[in-house]
Amino acid sequence: MASPRALPTPISATSFFQSKPTAHSLNSSSVSKNLSFWRNGSGLLQLITLGSTRSRSNAVENSSPTQFSSESSQISDVPILSCSEATEKLRTTRETYESKQQYLAMYSSIFGGITTDPAAMVIPMDDHMVHRGHGVFDTAAIMDGYLYELDQHLDRFLGSAAMAKIKLPFDRETMRRILIQTVSASKCRKGSLRYWLSAGPGDFQLSPSGCHKASLYAIVIQDLSPSDNKGIKVITSSVQIKPPQFAVMKSVNYLPNALSKMEAEENDSYAAIWLDEDGYIAEGPNMNVAFVTKEKELLMPRFDKILSGCTAKRVLVLAEGLVKEGKLRGTRVGDLTVEEGKKADEMMLIGSGVLVRPVVQWDDQIIGDGKEGPVTQSLLNLILEDMKSGPATVRVPVPY
Template sequence: MASSLTFLCETTLKNAFPSRSFAFPSGSHEAQRLSFGFHGVALRRAKAEVKWRSSREVRAVENSSWAGSADTDINNLFDAPVLSNTEVAERLRTYQEQNQSNQHYMAMFSSIFGGITTDPAAMVIPMDDHMVHRGHGVFDTAAIMDGHLYELDQHLDRLLRSASMAKIGLPFDRSTIRNILINTVSASKCTRGSLRYWLSVGPGDFQLSSSGCAKPALYAIVIEGRSLPDQKGVRVITSSIPMKSPEFAIMKNVNYLPNALSKMEAEENGAFAGIWLDNEGYVAEGPNMNVAFVTADKELMMPHFDKILSGCTAKRVLVLAEKLISEGMIDGIRLGNVSVEQGKMADEMMLIGSGIIVKPVLQWDKHIIGDGKEGPVAKALFDLIVEDMQSGPASVRVPVPY
């Protein structure tokens, strides 16, 4: 007697896989009942009766409804075409044209194809890149202001630190990466906007470990942005979404689900952002920005960077704020633990980041900050950063050779 049964799947559903055979261990029973499914664009359930015969064949004898759908008309099922490379490119281009966002992607570099493209439809990365399906990647950004990259080296150094912590090797040395980033902006012809760039362990497979990845990958994209962020004050809330542990919070990695959920929670409650508290209850940071306060004693205060991301813009603010001391606007600058009570009782509260520069906070939860208006220190710091971006020293402004 044969040691297995042959299980023949028969279906007229054109979108499912064709009939296939499966081997099952034989048993002592004269008959068995099995359930199986056809996995195609839709899923169809069927029952089969298994009887011992010389041919050991099993055939589907009864069909049931389509799983997940009340519509049993197979003609209404989506017929996914098989596309050529040219057809894929055309459909991607059409999709881009029909679903344009308020951001304009001007150029992209990819180490996978080893060059720069200015076609948004070609700005893609492989699905088996571990940055996509495992989150094993790090990133950073730099503003483009009047044909110069602002704090490129500071952001690049942070990217490389993050990559080291994430055990991501480099596809090129630091100097080459820097030149690639500058050349990508040059190819874009963008004189005001932002440059975002990523280091990934690279494509290779869909496993958990990166041991199957051939080599790390570098991606960079230029996004046009013609206007500066507004200085209008906003409301924030205390975030209920757990923040990352310090080991991951200080690393600028692509695992931003907590950040995204915190931002969404704020928006759902009519606020601009959520404020995270650390495991001791002290003020930590926002979802993608640092937090600063002006106390009643006229001190500019920020939380320590030991449990949160050390924002490049925030660190530059600490340097430029020295000017406000000489002008008598503030009396000092301090990094330290900030309690929620201290924060809510501050004369001014502000969010600081490369995307918003300096944004005043007028209300935290139900508590009004200061007099409920945009404060003078926040405005002065915004102006200092913009001035630095436009005419600061060579250490923070890298010219782009268009």
């Protein structure tokens, strides 16, 4: 696995830092306003601006030598790290904070392989997914050594990449094989696999025309959080929903989603529900929403303006069994007003992370009788059973 080259000579050891500058020396015409340093062979230039405006110059003139010496000392105290030192710092930092998620393996097309060291699970800063948000992602659950709905998620993944105009670095079958091998290397038998396609590294421009090649990343996550199927509260989001062009694409541009989730947490709620431009119920920040009407019909919002949920679509298929049992009269995808939703007998969130989670309150409105609904519980049981013993179309074995 390739690794970044270290600085041949630490900048802190160069002559510039060997003596502390004084106010007099800084005012000398021989000192440039911009002092630059470069790393041999990297083509990366770092600029330290010491005085680019008249006000800055005046501030320096009015500063005492002692004051500026203190500031200079703070600047020179910033360490210059070698590659190995930086990696060790990252490893130590990870060990200092607790997390309910463990990262067991990562694939990077930049490295051309898989690593199981969390300190090596990094991506280049000039990757356009980092500084421009030009990337897409998707996920698949790992249950009992099987990847659940891998192909369904992979198809959506490639569709998102096409909408984002990201040229594939590999064909579909190669990417599928890489994802399975990454899970195999992780030894994880219950968790999740998340993967990204990026326009790739190359520069810090807006256009990806300078990117060398699209990048593929994948990581296996084991979440140690206890499962919780209790009923939750949701609110109506005040954060504007993404326009359909971007809502149907699973891109890394999740700032509206994050703000929506934060708004919910600030109001002691689990999630915030988005409405579309016509006022109809749309979706949650990273899950679909569904209702059981008083007519015992399972109803979901249409997928033409929101993300097409793989788990939600699978729920619609599995719900046909409840129709045959008489627990539901039918299933339907269509428009639903907020008033209709709040009057439903049951409400639920559906997604790869939450599976099927009952909602017992929306804003100030209690849903149904305020308890977890029987249909919601039945659908959760069906999904869990499908993940553990469903057909080969939704379960891909991992060769450990």
